[in-house]
Amino acid sequence: MELCDRSACDLVGMLKKREISSREITESVFKRIDEKEDTINAYITTTRETALKQADLADKKFRNGKRTSLLNGIPIAIKDILCTQGIRTTCGSNILTNFIPTYTATAVKKVLQAGAVLIGKTNMDEFAMGSSTENSAFGPTRNPVNIEHVPGGSSGGSAAAVSGGETILAIGTDTGGSIRLPSAYCGVAGIKPTYGRVSRYGLIAYASSLDQIGALGRTTEDCAMLLNVICGHDSLDSTSAQVKKPDFRRFLNKGIKGLKVGLPREYFVEGIDTRVEDQIMKAVKVLGKNGADIVDISLPHTKYAISAYYLIATAEASSNLARYDGVKYGFRSNQDIPDSVRMYEETRSEGFGKEVKRRIMLGTYALSAGYYDAYYLKAQKARALIKDDFDKAFEKVDCMITPVSPCLPFKLGEKMADPLQMYLVDIYTVSLNLTGLPGMSVNCGTVDGLPVGLQIIGKAFDEEMVLRVGNTYEKIVEEDV
């Protein structure tokens, strides 16, 4: 096995024993990038030169016998939605094609301080709006498992990079499923922590009340290791939670004996691909056989989740994206326009892609006088009801199991003509953004060679439970193989 295909935990052990160097891992990753990137297009920007310097610095720390973070010397890819000082940050959009931030996002700062090696900025749906990474101004990303298929979105670049050996770890963001869906489609592990767990400072906002930064890796353990570094209260983000910071790796091996695992019946109804359903039920059986108590539960307002999500997300987006006017930074239309209002119009028309414009318009409409109550406010009421559902269900269970996606990774172009079909891909993931609850995707096998993701949902700030179940499942399956 090449270094770039190993898990972060393996590499940490090898580095510690000085069997390998960070430079070797980093070079292995870039070798893979050279081989695959033309096809996969996981990155918008790679930072080879600085990466090798960072790797050498990490190696020096090992040589000097300094106490280091586990992440020291481990390659990491960052979704191009997080600001990196001096490195262009595009958000997958033409309108930020030349934007070089003056500051670094808190989460990125933390991994760099821990000594991780920044490989590059990964491709994504423009402003994280999409479920396939096809809505990128820098071309679509392909799924390394099967390049005819999409990697899922919007953190498709991050998931594809992990899956294809183009990085070891990756940071993504999740507004409606954007970490979990691509993790499922690319067959890697990915966690969206509780809203407020990771600082959003420096995350270019799509929908501020839903956006959350999370971790992607080859295994649940890798995710836990990365989450340990990026989480924690940040005085620069008012919505960042003041909760204690556990060691997420501590209970990974505690097992699942006696755990009550809920199966929300509303998630297994019409619309789900039966092949996906079968795969999930197989996983449920595995958990049951290993001591988990499977409980039937109900989340009755699930049917409103998608509508509520697309109203709230687009409403917030319409406001968040108002700042891109081509004046202070980013792209400006180079048409010779004498008046400022038309300059703004041209800049935004040329700068934003189709899906982004669609969502800005939807959101503007939802907030407009006379429609606010019927759309935005009603969506907020639905959100409260959905949250209520989860609160009640969690009185009975420790965690829940659902599919991540109702369908298998689809082919490039398959759903581009039908936005509504594309929106429905998020049907099982958006509820966690509306409620702020943590959830992760772990791989539970393949159908026709295409990965299926198992979603594990936990109580607020109980990522430990989510990771523990994910890790236990992975280990059982590994042993069976």
Next chain:
Amino acid sequence: MDYDIIICFETHVELKTETKLFCDCPVKYEAPPNSQICPVCTGQPGALPVLNKKAVEYAIRAGLALNCTINRESRFARKNYFYPDLPKGYQISQFEKPFCEDGYLEITGDDGKPYVVGIKRIHLEEDAGKLVHSSGSLEASEYSLVDYNRSSVPLLEIVADHERNPLRSVKEARIYLDKLKQIMKYIEISDCMLEKGQFRCDVNISIRPKGSKNLGNRAEIKNMASFKFITEALEYEIKRQSELIESGRRVSQETRLFDEEKKITRPMRSKEDAPDYRYFPDPDLIEVEIDREFLQGIEDSVPELPDQKLDHLIKNFGIPRHDAIILMKEKKISDFFEKCALHCNDRRKLSHWITKDLFKLLNDSSLTIDECPIRPKDFSQLINLADRGDITDSIGRTVLYEMFRTGKNPETIIEAKGLKPIQDVDLLDKILDEVIGENPDAVSNIKQGITKPIDFLVGQVMKKTRGKAPAKKVRELVHKKLLKGPTQS
């Protein structure tokens, strides 16, 4: 036709916090353009606002001073609109749940009676940047420059109530503004310098035939930063609207701008074109909870307000009302008075000397009370000297002038300038005899019982002694010599 006039202000007061409302950038007015900025106040992608607690404290202080209910839970909202000075494309303001609601401000109405003007709400919001156009306006300019130093500086918006006792005349409007400004300065949340844009108003005005119950359509005049212009604009509007009504036409509900040169208002946009701000709760900021302790702390720290100050000055110091009114106009002046009063017996004399003599000196050299070179302790010593008759008032004024010029204490000046009064009675007697000899007419008048020339004789003695004769003593001597009786003054 006679009209009811309905005037209502929305006033923006810039708060003098050390840092901006949502970031740590300093609030500095004199700094070079774009030197007080960061990713937050320039709306860089990914930057997030963090609320300045001091600004909340100031907002609540204003609410308490204006008798408002303080909401224990409050929220910020985004006001979405597009303008080049607004870096995020929205302004963080408040919509539902402002910090303060349902207050009032008491003024003296045109009828001389107290009138309680309704305050609907007070909320906190961020200011925009400042545009500098290459010529006149944005539209007419080849280019415009934006300075973000002011972006996100905290602004308090005080919205008066249309329905609950609105202002009824231009005169009342002026009194309201003066008093509002005075209170904001009293509670030390803003310097309210109009020329620096720290106190700006939008004003609504409508008129209706007297006795009519229907509210007329109102005109809103935006962004006025001079009380004189506000008065002129309101007077123009009353004339314009009454002419429309009298010629049978309708006043349209619209926003207008005041032309400062022509002294007229012009339409800016009609009600139909009013922007839809698409307010919604700002998801980047959590609900603000005002706990009991925080509120109590602010309640305890609200300084005495102008009306209370007036009572206090009259009752505790026994000074005349007209002096008290002058002293309480600015808190810093009444503070100076109170500091002097601590060491001073004759407070009436003190207030008189401050409001007359000291004010004149300050005015003549364009200084504010802050910059006054005389220490309160020295000022009160001077008053005490005059009060005890150690120096005459006229010498006192000379000393005051010197104190103002040099900052020295009165005794040093009196000593150095040889201004000590003549205490030698024989010497005074001799000088008075000279004066009597020189003014036989006055003397004979006095002897016939006409007392008026006594002052004249005293004055002559003063003249000969260059003011160093104690007037009281000289008067006594005149009485003794010419009337053979005790002083009757």
